[in-house]
Amino acid sequence: MSVVVRFAPSPTGVLHIGSVRTALFNWLFARHHGGKFLLRIEDTDRLRSTAENARSILEILNWLELDWDGEPVVQSSRIERHKEVANELVRSGKAFYCTCSPEELAVKKEAAIKAGKSHKYDGKCREQVVRPFENAVIRLRAETCGVTILDDLVQERVSTENAQLDDLVLLRSDETPTYMLSVVVDDHDMGVTHVLRGDDHLTNTFRQIQIYKACGWDIPQFGHIPLIYGPDGAKLSKRHGAASAQDYMQLGYLPEAIFNYLLRLGWSHGDSEIISRSEAVEWFDITGVGKSPARFDMAKLQNLNAHYMKMKDDQAIFECMSPFLETEESITDSQKNDILRGMKSLKGRSRTLVDLAESAKIYISAPKVFDDACSKYATNEHLSLLQDFVNIVEAADNLQESSMLEATKILASERSVKLVEIAQAVRGALCGKLASPSVFEIIEIIGKSETIARVRSFIKKYSTI
RNA sequence: GUCUCCUUCGUCUAGGGGUCUAGGACACCGCCCUUUCACGGCGGCAACACGGGUUCAAAUCCCGUAGGAGAUGCCA
Numbered sequence: 001m002s003v004v005v006r007f008a009p010s011p012t013g014v015l016h017i018g019s020v021r022t023a024l025f026n027w028l029f030a031r032h033h034g035g036k037f038l039l040r041i042e043d044t045d046r047l048r049s050t051a052e053n054a055r056s057i058l059e060i061l062n063w064l065e066l067d068w069d070g071e072p073v074v075q076s077s078r079i080e081r082h083k084e085v086a087n088e089l090v091r092s093g094k095a096f097y098c099t100c101s102p103e104e105l106a107v108k109k110e111a112a113i114k115a116g117k118s119h120k121y122d123g124k125c126r127e128q129v130v131r132p133f134e135n136a137v138i139r140l141r142a143e144t145c146g147v148t149i150l151d152d153l154v155q156e157r158v159s160t161e162n163a164q165l166d167d168l169v170l171l172r173s174d175e176t177p178t179y180m181l182s183v184v185v186d187d188h189d190m191g192v193t194h195v196l197r198g199d200d201h202l203t204n205t206f207r208q209i210q211i212y213k214a215c216g217w218d219i220p221q222f223g224h225i226p227l228i229y230g231p232d233g234a235k236l237s238k239r240h241g242a243a244s245a246q247d248y249m250q251l252g253y254l255p256e257a258i259f260n261y262l263l264r265l266g267w268s269h270g271d272s273e274i275i276s277r278s279e280a281v282e283w284f285d286i287t288g289v290g291k292s293p294a295r296f297d298m299a300k301l302q303n304l305n306a307h308y309m310k311m312k313d314d315q316a317i318f319e320c321m322s323p324f325l326e327t328e329e330s331i332t333d334s335q336k337n338d339i340l341r342g343m344k345s346l347k348g349r350s351r352t353l354v355d356l357a358e359s360a361k362i363y364i365s366a367p368k369v370f371d372d373a374c375s376k377y378a379t380n381e382h383l384s385l386l387q388d389f390v391n392i393v394e395a396a397d398n399l400q401e402s403s404m405l406e407a408t409k410i411l412a413s414e415r416s417v418k419l420v421e422i423a424q425a426v427r428g429a430l431c432g433k434l435a436s437p438s439v440f441e442i443i444e445i446i447g448k449s450e451t452i453a454r455v456r457s458f459i460k461k462y463s464t465i
Numbered sequence: 466g467u468c469u470c471c472u473u474c475g476u477c478u479a480g481g482g483g484u485c486u487a488g489g490a491c492a493c494c495g496c497c498c499u500u501u502c503a504c505g506g507c508g509g510c511a512a513c514a515c516g517g518g519u520u521c522a523a524a525u526c527c528c529g530u531a532g533g534a535g536a537u538g539c540c541a
Contacts, residue, residue: 010541045540102539113466119537120467137539155470164468164537172539179541203469203536226471226534233533261477264490268478271489290478293534297476300491310504349503405500412500423500435502 003035011053014244028284082177094214098125120166138171153223199224252353257305324357338363345437367432374428378462429458
């Protein structure tokens with residue numbers, strides 16, 4: 001089977017995460033079948049389309065490594081072709097000029113709604129095939145009887161009475177093509193064999209099939225993918241915290257996690273949850289996509305993200321994390337080296353790159369603020385323990401994690417306290433909070449003088465209170 | 466309003482007439498591990514929207530009802 005699919009975003013805003021999933025499914029379908037994945041920028045809405053939006057769409061596709069074949073097609077460059085097709089349809093009697101004004105139609109529509117009737121176009125200009133002097137649109141002469149059947153790859157057999165369809169506008173009065181026309185013409189000219197898109201287009205498809213038929217073109221296969229909703233069941237939007245791919249990028253998610261999460265949203269392969277790119281390409285099948293809409297679950301995304309962070313090697317995860325480090329100056333090689341040494345523990349307890357960057361700060365500088373909970377480990381007793389601890393560190397000729405742990409255990413037993421009392425106090429002093437990797441690992445990495453400095457500063461801070 | 470579609474644990478889903486006292490994952494709860502928080506291990510809670518059919522047998526097929534979504538633009 002020869003396969004040509006396309007992803008056709010409009011650069012009128014940021015890329016919605018649902019569109020990213022549509023792109024992903026198209027890419028997987030193409031790669032699975034050894035076909036082509038084309039890209040088309042639908043910028044015919046000149047007012048709202050921007051080059052910046054187009055650029056950021058490409059950036060997201062690159063980020064997710066959804067590589068496309070050939071150069072992207074820019075829809076606005078094809079307007080002459082769209083006009084040509086519309087005019088040809090008039091010549092062949094499949095379309096006609098309509099001079100009804102938008103105002104006139106609005107009045108009719110309102111009256112029809114009031115009367116509780118269907119408010120489709122009434123066909124007033126149907127016999128007008130000669131071009132009137134001005135302000136005419138071109139409408140398709142739609143079928144008025146029979147049934148249009150769509151054997152959708154996802155939704156299966158869907159049909160509608162042609163009487164429901166109306167004479168849609170193909171070319172506007174300013175001679176620009178409508179979406180309905182341009183999408184059909186472009187898909188045909190690009191040789192698209194399978195149209196995989198959001199199911200908000202499902203009912204549009206019946207109209208588009210009519211255009212294909214009027215043109216005498218082969219009709220591609222369609223697959224309508226359910227939309228993604230927010231946790232409350234309404235369409236996912238900014239209101240839910242994050243809706244665009246850029247949002248998730250900024251929240252510190254790895255492309256691998258987004259890829260895996262989006263793939264499993266509405267599609268499955270038995271009990272597989274962690275699915276690699278190559279497995280996805282091998283297993284993906286459009287007919288396996290579910291028909292019902294899915295809700296976006298941030299917790300599951302976080303879980304996957306944590307998994308992929310753990311899997312990634314330390315150097316690579318450091319590169320991913322560094323944009324999230326909010327440091328005034330760029331970090332030194334020695335700081336970078338410390339973070340790398342502690343990375344295994346750091347990444348194992350982070351869910352996002354933002355978390356990771358936050359926790360990595362312990363290797364950049366002494367804590368600037370201390371969580372309130374730290375004061376629980378800053379009693380006179382604790383400060384005294386910390387002083388003893390400083391003495392041990394000073395005297396130690398070996399700061400290895402295991403030996404410091406042993407030395408501290410001895411101190412605990414000498415002072416008749418539990419190890420946790422000392423460890424937590426030290427943690428507070430070193431990190432400013434009570435959750436971190438092993439304090440003894442941190443000590444080994446930051447070294448003797450930094451450890452002593454941080455603990456002394458902690459003692460000083462809390463003794464004066 | 467009209468048309469089209471959707472409906473299995475809180476969420477994502479497996480399931481395609483008997484193997485379902487409905488499986489997995491996330492979340493949640495408990496236990497273990499443990500210097501904290503996590504990780505990890507073990508265990509637990511939790512669903513076939515409702516009502517009718519068809520059938521020896523229905524989560525699976527059919528019809529209604531309810532709820533939800535989309536379309537109904539000279540937007541895409």
